[in-house]
Amino acid sequence: MDVILFLIFAAIALVCAINVVLQSHPISSAVSLIGVMGSLAIIYLLLGAEFIAAAQVIVYAGAVMVLFIFVIMLLNAGKETTTGRSFMSQLLGVPVLIALLGLLAFLARHMYAPDAMVHFGGFQGGSARAIGAALFTKYLLPFEVTSILILIGIIGAVVLARKELD
Amino acid sequence: MLSQVPISWFLMLSAALFATGVAGFLFRRNIITVFMSIELMLNAVNLSFIAFSYQHKQVDGHLFAFFVMVVAATEAAVGLAIILTVFKNRQTLNIDDVDSMKN
Numbered sequence: 366m367d368v369i370l371f372l373i374f375a376a377i378a379l380v381c382a383i384n385v386v387l388q389s390h391p392i393s394s395a396v397s398l399i400g401v402m403g404s405l406a407i408i409y410l411l412l413g414a415e416f417i418a419a420a421q422v423i424v425y426a427g428a429v430m431v432l433f434i435f436v437i438m439l440l441n442a443g444k445e446t447t448t449g450r451s452f453m454s455q456l457l458g459v460p461v462l463i464a465l466l467g468l469l470a471f472l473a474r475h476m477y478a479p480d481a482m483v484h485f486g487g488f489q490g491g492s493a494r495a496i497g498a499a500l501f502t503k504y505l506l507p508f509e510v511t512s513i514l515i516l517i518g519i520i521g522a523v524v525l526a527r528k529e530l531d
Numbered sequence: 532m533l534s535q536v537p538i539s540w541f542l543m544l545s546a547a548l549f550a551t552g553v554a555g556f557l558f559r560r561n562i563i564t565v566f567m568s569i570e571l572m573l574n575a576v577n578l579s580f581i582a583f584s585y586q587h588k589q590v591d592g593h594l595f596a597f598f599v600m601v602v603a604a605t606e607a608a609v610g611l612a613i614i615l616t617v618f619k620n621r622q623t624l625n626i627d628d629v630d631s632m633k634n
Contacts, residue, residue, distance in 0.1 A: 366533065366534055367533075367534050367535060367536050368533050368534070368535070368536050369533070371536045371540065371541075373570075375544045378548065379542065379544070379547055379548070379551075382547075382551040382552070382571055383551055384550050385551070385555060385564075385567060385568070385571060386551055386554050386558065386559065386568070386616055388554040391561055391563045391564055391567075394563075394564050394567055395567060398567050398570065401548070401571065401574065402574060403577060405574055405577075408541070408544075408578065409578075409581055410538070412541070412581050412582060412584075412585045413585060413616065414581045414584070414585075414593055414596070415595050416593065416597075417577075417596050417597065417600075419579060420535055420597065421577075421600070424600050424604055425574070425600065425603070427569075429570065429603065429604055429607045432607055433567065433607070433611070434612055435565065436563065436611045436614060438561055439615070440563075440614075440615070440618050442561065442563055442624055443581065445559065445560050445561040445564065445588065445624075445625070452566070455558055458554070458557050458571065462550055462553060462554050462557075464573060466546060466547060466550040468549065469542075469543075469546030469549065470542065470543045470546050470547075472540045473542030473543050473545075473546055474539050474543070476554065481537065481538040481539075481586055482535035482537055482538070483535065483536045483537070483541065483582075483585055484534055484536070485539055486534045487585070488584075488585045488588055490588065490589070490590045491584070491590065491593055494625065495590050496590060496593055496594065496597065499590050499591070499593075499594055499596060500597070503591075504594050507598060511598060511601050511602075514601070514602065515601065515604075515605050516603055517605075518605035518606075518609050519606050519608070521609045521612065522608045522609050522611075522612040523612075525609070525612035525613055525615070525616050526612040526616065527614050
């Protein structure tokens, strides 16, 4: 059952990810990316990460993608035009990319013990309580630094996107 | 054994998603799609973190994924503001046209 669920959602994630790259219209890419993020949330649930799955849906599929679609609509982005300048990069890129994928898959297959198996409910430590406890004890300083980072991000976004007054 | 998934499958899915993100980053010319490819790569890395966290039965990987999410959200806000500014100044979304720092 777990294998079937994993295969279904991994296939959806992979097909949507390839669709992100292949679609020529940014809106289609954005909707495909929402598909990737939704199916990844299900896979996180399989791995026992309840809080991260919820955050994935709320933050990524919700907030970030709404921001993307908002900007695409605002700029009225149409189909992408190719200038032909990137032909060499495609010619060189495809074999290098396949080599990268093969290397990563090889490492994943051989670095890990074959008896490491995942089943639903095998790891219970991903609840909001456990994450909160770790976040406010062991990772308190990174958490506070993150809040400063977000503040800088807000100020940067406002400064960049404001209208020139003069 | 239909009830147990090998952990390497998750890592291979993560590798495939990451490679797809790299492909989108290199091949696409639309600045917004390039940006979405970066988000795709960040998601792939998050999946690796969660899988490692399961492997070691520790919650630390989830925290790393959480921080990656926070940074990605901030990066999306600032990056899209930069895209708005670029479009306002140049009326284009093609990254081949934004090359004034070349040479």
